[in-house]
Amino acid sequence: MYTDGGISAVPLSQADSRRLVLFDIDGTLLTSSGAAPRAFRQALEEVFGTSGPQHGYSFAGRTDPRIARDLLGMAGLDPGTVDRGLAALWPLYLRNLQSELAVVPPTVYPGVTALLDRLEGETDQVVMGLLTGNVDGGARLKLEAAGLGWERFVVGAFGSDHHDRGALPAVAVERAAALRGHRFQGKAVVIIGDTPADIACGAHLGVRSLAVATGDYSVQELSPHNPDYVFENLADLDAVMKAVLE
Ligand SMILES: [Mg+2]
Numbered sequence: 001m002y003t004d005g006g007i008s009a010v011p012l013s014q015a016d017s018r019r020l021v022l023f024d025i026d027g028t029l030l031t032s033s034g035a036a037p038r039a040f041r042q043a044l045e046e047v048f049g050t051s052g053p054q055h056g057y058s059f060a061g062r063t064d065p066r067i068a069r070d071l072l073g074m075a076g077l078d079p080g081t082v083d084r085g086l087a088a089l090w091p092l093y094l095r096n097l098q099s100e101l102a103v104v105p106p107t108v109y110p111g112v113t114a115l116l117d118r119l120e121g122e123t124d125q126v127v128m129g130l131l132t133g134n135v136d137g138g139a140r141l142k143l144e145a146a147g148l149g150w151e152r153f154v155v156g157a158f159g160s161d162h163h164d165r166g167a168l169p170a171v172a173v174e175r176a177a178a179l180r181g182h183r184f185q186g187k188a189v190v191i192i193g194d195t196p197a198d199i200a201c202g203a204h205l206g207v208r209s210l211a212v213a214t215g216d217y218s219v220q221e222l223s224p225h226n227p228d229y230v231f232e233n234l235a236d237l238d239a240v241m242k243a244v245l246e
Pocket residue numbers: 024025026027028060061193194195215
């Protein structure tokens with residue numbers, strides 16, 4: 001860190017404060033207030049004739065293909081049938097989602113816009129990306145409908161890349177390496193999300209996890225999963241930036 005000329009000052013270049021910052025979307029940046037689950041279930045009905053049980057299943061923290069397999073599995077469909085129908089599912093889901101979001105745009109959580117603007121300004125230090133269970137087209141629709149932009153998330157790992165969220169951090173690291181010629185490792189990879197699954201997904205890589213309690217989980221519920229940091233929301237810009245960069 002820099003000091004006022006003291007002998008302990010260490011240039012940032014030596015400390016290597018470069019970061020790969022990966023955001024979850026739903027519950028972290030925004031809420032689509034039920035639009036996405038409605039669009040998803042409608043598409044399941046259209047392709048498979050059922051969307052499984054209507055209550056008692058949470059989409060939070062799960063990838064889109066995982067949700068399809070879970071709901072349709074509970075409806076008695078075998079995995080092979082589900083997997084064969086997924087190619088037909090996504091275009092219908094995206095069409096339905098676009099219609100839903102045109103009626104009710106997503107709500108952006110406090111502090112999110114300012115945080116993204118600040119991180120985007122740190123171009124030498126920060127590669128900003130997404131790590132989300134959304135299929136890539138769904139992620140784009142939600143971010144654009146929320147006015148948060150799409151192009152500035154220069155890398156991403158999506159539900160369309162793998163059904164298991166635990167596989168996604170490595171995907172994002174590979175894409176960042178291809179883009180920047182630098183392999184982000186350990187605590188230089190920052191995953192920001194709202195569920196225990198977001199905290200757990202990068203643990204095997206030793207990443208830094210920032211949990212935020214704007215989704216379905218409270219600070220008290222997230223803390224036992226041992227994130228590096230937990231916030232009520234992302235509104236305290238200085239505190240969040242410190243957690244990302246220190
Ligand atoms: Mg989430």
